[in-house]
Amino acid sequence: MPTGVALREVREQLFNAAERVLLRDGPSALTSRAVTTEAGCAKGVLHRHFADFDGFLAELVLDRIDRLDGQAAALHESAGTGTVTGNLTGTLVRLFESVAIAIVALVTSRDDLRARLRQARPDDGVPLLTEATAMIARYLTAERELGRIAARAEVDTLAPTVVGAVHLPFADRTGTPPTTEAVHKVVRTVLAGALPGQD
Template identity: 45%
Template sequence: MSPRGVATPDVRERLFAAAERIVERDGPGALTSRSVTTEAGCAKGLLHAHFAGLDEFVAELCLDRFARTATRARALTELTGKGTVAGNLDAVVLALFDRGGPALSGLALTRPAAAQRFREAMEGGAPGFAAVQGAVSDYLEAERALGRVASTLDPPTVALAVVGTAHHLLMTTWPGAPDPRPAVKRLVAVLVEDAR
């Protein structure tokens, strides 16, 4: 545990990773300020020293993870012409389900103040599902130009179907439920392969 008054490096990420472990292992109901700092091995007040409270912490955690996935999605265009189209899409879309994704999404919805902060950030332009969807569409356009998917493939519609399905599964999956990733992989394979 970090002693009082000693700086904790990468505090936000350390607390975020601890929260993900708690939610994945014990469910959203186990997430408290104290459980996060205990899991992170930090001083009890550290979370409140960096966030206005647990609701702000939860909102910031969700926003951070969406931003990471959006950054990863934007990098899809660098994979144009490499690997398989389905494999490249899987890597980005399945990242939404990493590290407690479904449980974290549900957690934000059950905390009205966190949900409001998250909504305001999205309205203000923070990256979310729309950013991922746009990046997937751009990637599919580039692959279509190379002839790696059928010329009849409609990139915006396929992107909407894939990201919309991921969103649905994130909102309806809970710890202990069947793994949603195989369904997403099947959908990606069907949409991309059927169009070839």
């Protein structure tokens, strides 16, 4: 048991270090040396726990995807409360202000990492964006069942559209991230036909 605890602690220390490098310096700066330097440990520590660096990155991405479960549950539980656009805006801002936007950039910049992730999740599209889209679709379905969006609303079209539309302004790491109000406007515009009388 102590060994398992120690392994989890080392993995989390390395994952957190990688996340800091990724957020601060971007995907191109993410190397095994940068991660171990940021974590304050010897380079060999990473290679003792992971077969290679792409294996480490794949585990990092999968770990961060698993963390979406809490957000997905909270969003689903919010169905029937507040406004649909307000609930979605808050969720999407939290998602894209986190490391998620940097993870998407990392995945799209590394062919070997994408190949590893396809092996781990063969039916997945772009990691994190796929899970975010499923989370939004599930929420919209719940709101449709409650009658808060139109019965004819195409949830499977609306979910990826709103995720993509909100993702784009966050994707430019060199610019200023969009405000909550700007995100709200995008969400409201995308869902306008499905949300009669709501902001």
